[in-house]
Amino acid sequence: MNQSREFDIIIWGASGFTGRLVTLYLFEKYGTTGDLKWAMGGRNLTKLEKVRSEVADKNVPLIIADSNDKVSLLNMVNRTKVICTTVGPYAKYGSNLVEACIKSHIHYCDLAGEVQWMHKMIDRHHEEAKINGSKIVHACGFDSIPSDMGVYFIQREARAKRGIIAQKIKMRVAAISGGISGGTYASLSQVIEEAQKDKMVYKILDNPYALNPINEQFGKDKSDLKNVIFDNVSHSWIGPFIMASINTKVVRRSNFLSSYSYGKKFRYDEAVSFGKGFSGRIKGIISTIIIGLFMSAKYGSLFKKGLDLLFPISGEGPTKKKMEQGFYNLRFYITLEDGSNAFANVTGDMDPGYGSSSKMLAESAVCLAKDKLSNTSGVLTPSVAMGDSLLKRLEKNAGLTFSYK
Ligand SMILES: NC(=O)c1ccc[n+]([C@@H]2O[C@H](COP(=O)([O-])OP(=O)(O)OC[C@H]3O[C@@H](n4cnc5c(N)ncnc54)[C@H](OP(=O)(O)O)[C@@H]3O)[C@@H](O)[C@H]2O)c1
Structure with missing residues (x-):
């Protein structure tokens, strides 16, 4: 340089x-x-x-x-x-x-x-x-520093403390609070519009290894969670995390770029944790329906035009107070190479997006x-x-x- x-x-x-x-x-x-x-x-x-x-x-x-x-x-x-x-x-x-x-x-x-x-x-x-x-x-x-640096940190600690690597990591969003800006809404809309117009774009979004070269897409991870299920790892109901389709691909690219320092068998997924019991399940279902509606809003439709009115425009975003009161807590459930378990946490002191x-x-x-x-x-x-x-x-x-x- x-x-x-x-x-x-x-x-x-x-x-x-x-x-x-x-x-x-x-x-x-x-x-x-x-x-x-x-x-x-x-x-x-x-x-x-x-x-x-x-x-x-x-x-x-x-x-x-x-x-x-x-x-x-x-x-x-x-x-x-x-x-x-x-x-x-x-x-x-x-x-x-x-x-x-x-x-x-x-x-x-x-x-x-x-x-x-x-x-x-x-x-x-x-x-x-x-x-x-x-x-x-x-x-x-x-998206995607807490996930990408979180996994990097876990692998570094596992190697330093135990001399082995993590083979499987499941990230669960345990708590999150924040808002959205006009630019972020426009960017999300842009992705959805491109995916609706072009099947190749949809394929890229749905491919867990889309950010790796074609001949390096052999891992066992599947596409991100799309419904609500009970998760035996976090002992809670989990549902789709809207950022997972970015973060998981970035983490997998890091593994590829670092000459598979996390191992060729490394597996990674992300989801939102909604808690135990009936209320956790209901919260998960409501959140999944909202995401589904947002993703399926057809570009140019009346529904999309209505949605646009609910979100901020370019230059606008959450208030200072909302950003200061915001936070996030991400939990990482880890299975090490020898089958033993470990746990890691990444937190942020303000709203995630801004x-x-x-x-x-x-x-x-x-x-x-x-x-x-x-x-x-x-x-x-x-x-x-x-x-x-x-x-x-x-x-x-x-x-x-x-x-x-
Ligand atoms: N990954 C994350 O965690 C995360 C978090 C926050 C934001 N974002 C992303 O960051 C981006 C910005 O978001 P935002 O809410 O800050 O957006 P914004 O308020 O709409 O700001 C967009 C900026 O782009 C400038 N711009 C627009 N067209 C331009 C052009 N032709 N040439 C040069 N500059 C141009 C605008 O300039 P004018 O002021 O002159 O219009 C403005 O400064 C979005 O893509 C959003 O998704 C991502």
């Missing part, structure tokens, strides 16, 4: 709901006069100036680039070591930026959870990014810019790109905890 750049990081999309939170975090945590050189980027100068006056100060430079203007993107990326982007839906606005970052031999991180687009970026750019030394890291938010995701993304960007990382490059996962360095940052700065018993 070219070390003599004007900036360490440019936050592109700083005028959006999540970009603004990332900006606020970097300003409060790293300031503008220290070791970290960073700037805000976007397509609209007036909007950027407004956000800067609200969450930072005039020492933060502003850079203009539009996703449809390749020259402006290249001019922007040539000034920095890392691009941290919150311009989404990524399938709509992200492809030219990834291309520009690789051309400029720099690193990149985002909050993408759009599997069909990540699949496309891997297909198009993994080999070129490898040659150019670029780390292109998708999914640096709630308070916590903005800190995870910002720390990923700082990690890529400042930490001594391995030379691995390509279209990577958070754990493969940043490993122990990111784990340290998440625990020290981003309010995550990782524990293993």
Whole structure:
């Protein structure tokens, strides 16, 4: 990577709901006069100036680039070591930026959870990014850092404590509280629309190993849970977790990219835990019906138009209070290679999508810019790109905890 750049990081999309939170975090945590050189980027100068006056100060430079203007993107990326982007839906606005970052031999991180687009970026750019030394890291938010780094942490602990690896891990969402932004709703809608229009996209979403190369899709994991069942591992009713279709694929890609450091027989799944008894079952059924309705809303239908009215628009999201009161608690039930069991927990101190995701993304960007990382490059996962360095940052700065018993 070219070390003599004007900036360490440019936050592109700083005028959006999540970009603004990332900006606020970097300003409060790293300031503008220290070791970290960073700037805000976007397509609209007036909007950027407004956000800067609200969450930072005039020492933060502003850079203009539009996703449809390749020259402006290249001019922007040539000034920095890392691009941290919150311009989404990524399938709509992200492809030219990834291309520009690789051309400029720099690193990149985002909050993408759009599997069909990540699949496309891997297909198009993994080999070129490898040659150019670029780390292109998708999914640096709630999807999929707690899952990906959680599994990475479990394998590290199992090896250190017992000298063996975990062969099977079941992640159960034990508690979660937060809201949704306009950008996230638009991104989810984008994925569903593409899957409804194109069978190949649906196949990618349904393929547990979709983010691995075709000849590396031999594992035994099936597609994610789609109904409510009683889970003997967590002793509770479980149902579909909407982020599982992203997280599980990212974890499996990490295994592939790390030369199967979790083993070729490794198995992983995710679900939401709704508790024991009749009430747990009913909660699970209601949640599954809601997800089902959302997923089946046909693009352009009256029902979808009605749904759109219920969700925030671009630039809007949960209130500060809701983000501060938010949290998550993820439980990992582990079967080790020798058949013995272990247990791990990952928690976050704010709402998953915004308070916590903005800190995870910002720390990923700082990690890529400042930490001594391995030379691995390509279209990577958070754990493969940043490993122990990111784990340290998440625990020290981003309010995550990782524990293993
Ligand atoms: N994985 C996770 O855990 C997670 C969590 C949070 C968010 N996200 C994802 O992050 C993304 C952003 O969400 P959000 O709610 O922050 O969205 P948002 O408020 O709508 O912000 C979108 C940003 O993109 C910019 N933009 C739109 N079109 C552009 C273009 N042609 N060129 C340059 N910039 C453009 C907007 O600029 P203007 O202000 O000028 O319109 C704005 O800054 C979404 O894809 C969402 O799914 C993921």
